[in-house]
Amino acid sequence: DAGITQSPRHKVTETGTPVTLRCHQTENHRYMYWYRQDPGHGLRLIHYSYGVKDTDKGEVSDGYSVSRSKTEDFLLTLESATSSQTSVYFCAIQVTQGGNTGELFFGEGSRLTVL
Amino acid sequence: KQEVTQIPAALSVPEGENLVLNCSFTDSAIYNLQWFRQDPGKGLTSLLLIQSSQREQTSGRLNASLDKSSGRSTLYIAASQPGDSATYLCLPFGNEKLTFGTGTRLTIIP
Numbered sequence: 001d002a003g004i005t006q007s008p009r010h011k012v013t014e015t016g017t018p019v020t021l022r023c024h025q026t027e028n029h030r031y032m033y034w035y036r037q038d039p040g041h042g043l044r045l046i047h048y049s050y051g052v053k054d055t056d057k058g059e060v061s062d063g064y065s066v067s068r069s070k071t072e073d074f075l076l077t078l079e080s081a082t083s084s085q086t087s088v089y090f091c092a093i094q095v096t097q098g099g100n101t102g103e104l105f106f107g108e109g110s111r112l113t114v115l
Numbered sequence: 116k117q118e119v120t121q122i123p124a125a126l127s128v129p130e131g132e133n134l135v136l137n138c139s140f141t142d143s144a145i146y147n148l149q150w151f152r153q154d155p156g157k158g159l160t161s162l163l164l165i166q167s168s169q170r171e172q173t174s175g176r177l178n179a180s181l182d183k184s185s186g187r188s189t190l191y192i193a194a195s196q197p198g199d200s201a202t203y204l205c206l207p208f209g210n211e212k213l214t215f216g217t218g219t220r221l222t223i224i225p
Contacts, residue, residue, distance in 0.1 A: 033213065042217040043159075043204070058212055090158060102166075104149055104206065104213070106159040 003027055006091050006107040014115050019078040021110050023091030031094035032074040034066065036087040049074050081114045117142045117209050119216035127222040132195050136219045138188040138205035147208040148181050148188050152201040195223045
């Protein structure tokens with residue numbers, strides 16, 4: 001599991017409220033990713049980070065923001081949650097091997113329900 | 116933009132059979148390709164990573180091959196078991212915006 005922890009694991013919230021999901025790694029890997037997974041759409045990249053304060057958008061970034069103020073934590077924020085953001089969110093880290101980016105490891109997921 | 120296709124979308128085979136799962140990608144400028152499995156309601160488990168300098172990688176009953184020039188990878192599962200039932204996903208590493216295939220849902224019939 002490469003020491004990845006996601007929190008919360010389950011959350012139910014109401015439309016219009018802000019939500020923050022946290023991804024924590026116990027190692028110092030540079031690359032971290034947030035994906036969402038929905039039936040019929042598979043895994044889609046929301047945002048990723050390639051270092052502290054270095055982030056970029058994925059294919060489904062609208063309505064989401066991220067922050068990475070320290071290496072070990074990558075936060076995903078839904079500024080004003082909508083029902084379309086009901087999903088399972090996965091965080092991943094990419095392990096660096098010999099200076100080259102390598103294998104991807106995933107957290108256990110955070111199930112978010114927006115009512 | 117990388118597009119990743121996995122065919123078939125679903126596959127059911129009797130226990131004990133050997134089988135092949137396919138992954139095709141449009142951008143052949145990749146440096147690694149990784150195969151995962153996902154059990155229902157669970158996260159993704161890494162199975163194999165093939166580096167661009169390799170043509171294949173083996174782990175137990177699993178063998179994955181990579182042909183960058185044709186944009187294809189295959190995952191071969193030998194002597195399938197009911198515990199192999201899961202969704203299998205491939206991920207070509209071409210740039211930082213990593214794009215998954217939609218997966219193959221595999222069912223092994225006891």
